[in-house]
Amino acid sequence: MSTTEVESLAKLRRLLADGSSVRDLRLQDLDLTQVETELLGIDDFTGVVVLGGRLGDTLHRHLRLHGALVFPADPDVPFDAWRSHLYRPRELYAGLREHGYDATPDARSYRWSLDPNQDVYSSLLRAIHDDSISDALGEFLDGRTVVGVMGGHAVQRGSADYAMAAQLGHEVASHGMVVATGGGPGAMEAANLGALCTDATLLEPALTALAEVPSFRPDITAWARVAFEVRERVTADTGAPRSLGIPTWFYGHEPPNAFGNRMAKFFSNALREDVLLRVCNGGIVVLPGAAGTVQEIFQVATALYYAAADRGVLPPLVLVGDKYWRAEMPVWGVLQALAADRPMADAIHLVGDVGAACSTIERIANSQRPTSGPREGGIAP
Structure with missing residues (x-):
């Protein structure tokens, strides 16, 4: 099986415009709400894996009913486990000017990592995040x-x-x-x-x-x-x-x-x-x-x-x-x-x-x- 990683909307739009099959695509960290109409018109997502990103409930159901495996982002954690690119410093420090360091994603992610009540799911999110960062760094x-x-x-x-x-x-x-x-x-x-x-x-x-x-x-x-x-x-x-x-x-x-x-x-x-x-x-x-x-x-x-x-x-x-x-x-x-x-x-x-x-x-x-x-x-x- 040959898979294709898609980490930008521009690349996905090119594939959709060309009429290419979407089978076996890996859609990572994409805002799929921007191409929802096009995706709803496709009825074969065999082998497609959606890793994080954004998508509405209608598209989520459509993808799953037609063969896609969807791993949604978790809105309850202060980081994106499926991110496809490295951080810019201002992302880590978002909100610094207005609210101080304690309110930034960096500080909130650190506090999350110290939570003594974390379980195997938390460990999985950390591992996925770090693997995604390693891939983006390469x-x-x-x-x-x-x-x-x-x-x-x-x-x-x-x-x-x-x-x-x-x-x-x-x-x-x-x-x-x-x-x-x-x-x-x-x-x-x-x-x-x-x-x-x-x-x-x-x-x-x-x-x-x-x-x-x-x-x-x-x-x-x-x-x-x-x-x-x-x-x-x-x-x-x-x-x-x-x-x-x-x-x-x-x-x-x-x-x-x-x-x-x-x-x-x-x-x-x-x-x-x-x-x-x-x-x-x-x-x-x-x-x-x-x-x-x-x-x-x-x-x-x-x-x-x-x-x-x-x-x-x-x-x-x-x-x-x-x-x-x-x-x-x-x-x-x-x-x-x-x-x-x-x-x-x-x-x-x-x-x-x-x-x-x-x-x-x-x-x-x-x-x-x-x-x-x-x-x-x-x-x-």
Whole structure:
């Protein structure tokens, strides 16, 4: 059986106008009220699966009576489990300006995830949502070079470390690569900001404005509002994507930042971490951080350690800060010990500043540009 995914009304309208059979279509996250008349005129929906979206009772009955399997959206949960596209930051923060962060879909979804009375149906909705996001992420990044930037969530706006992460994000994105982070505050926010900022002259004023609210604690609303004000001045959300966040509601007490072109937000942190590392086909740059950052380093190191000898050039793992990674958080020695006499040895790098990190990433990217989507070239083996 051959199936066709339809994730836009434009594509569905083309199929209907051509008189093509609708058998075995997968209609995901569509407003079918816009084509109800056309669909009511069809009496064979064999193999058709309707995943979420909008449809009236009349069309719902008609589809089911003529062979379709319908999985309706649940209006009682604060998210769309069947969504076919990634989030824009303003979707997650809808209502922020008028009602504050607690009223936003992001905050409501986090509270929903903490409900102790959830059952197997709730687990199913979370799993469907995360699979839908994973699928949308693959489509969004197909054929693009993606560089991950990791760093501490506690880095405050206005600090030298924050400015360094922003500069790194800007330089990487300016070489035509998508900057992917964990999508949260701190160094992640800074790297996403730098990547989104297409004009280098706007970066310094943006950093100055953001420093007025250094942290999301204790007031997420104020922290997010100034971020969206800065975003409006930095760039329009047009052109090729430069900035991507991959956050999780598992750490819902840490809000997502406002500076991704798109946000791939997951309920499962384990899935989110796997996806984040897997899409980074251009390598990963690691700024100073604590436990979470160290965990990510060794997740990458494990994949590099077990990479097949004939795989070719491995995506680089670049640590920034010689003194920090040798003495203050001495993981460099462990990485070197693991890499001895293995292909991994050529993939790990310790550099002194973000300029050297960018040069390393760009040099390796030029030596082996990917020809397919990020699922085939990332860090994971």
